Amino acid sequence: MNLEKILAISGKPGLYVLKVQTRTGFVAESLADGKKITVNLKSNVSLLSEISIYTYEGEKPLAEIMQKIADKESKGPALSHKEDNAKLTAYFKEILPDYDEERVYPSDIKKVLNWYNMLQAKGLVTDEVPAVAVTEEVGAVAEETPEAELKTPAKKAKAKKE
Template sequence: MQETILAISGKAGLFKLVGRGNNTLIVETIDETHRRTTAGARDRVTSLADVTMYTEADDVPLMQVFQNICDALKGEPTTFGYKTATEAELTKFMDEVALPAWDRDRVRVSDIRKLVQWYNLLVQAGYKDFFTAEEEVAEEAAEKSAE
């Protein structure tokens, strides 16, 4: 799942990769509209599989953070809106639900808002399995072979 979910700089929301064209990606919005559009060579496209969050030790894949939230909230969206949440609510959410060991110096409030926004988008679109045990084993094997 995570390889096909994309964030495109300058475009709101998340996108699912549905195809490739000449120097473009064909993407579909992850919302109720399922509107298709293209992302060209000038667009900054990031796969959510490549995104990590800073912690006090090693960085943690964003999909693992989404899985932590999904497990804690039993697959439901957050009870607060990412736009209206206070800084205290967001830090409490990170401490108690998402990632207790997050790096308070490098993770900004805007990053937490984006995390909540993306999580809610994905859950409302029906995504529940963000990170599996097999992916964790594969990551650990890749790290050991890189050493």
């Protein structure tokens, strides 16, 4: 599931798709009603691809958690975020058994399920995974950058060395 251009904007309900960047901010389109809004750089904006959930072993990216929900529900809708907290935590425990119960609050679980259901309703729940390469020596994950995107000769040389 690709969450690269999906945004959550503080103070605004729902999710948005990043459309165009401007000098003073960007233009985003609401997933709920399709209306476009301009957002300035002072707004608190989160890319869903950058959000993680705390587990006892570390942090899990939101995309992985949403993929687990999609697998459990066969890409159908998940449990409603309006259920009571006991049902929500039990459901989330099935999805991510090792989530840190002290640092992940019911409000966080509600957001994740609400976001998943919004994406699912718009047909954005897919098996698409962003291209990544695993480096053997370090064991770290790095995004692949096509050579066409590397603008300067110095960047091309650096990429060839890596």
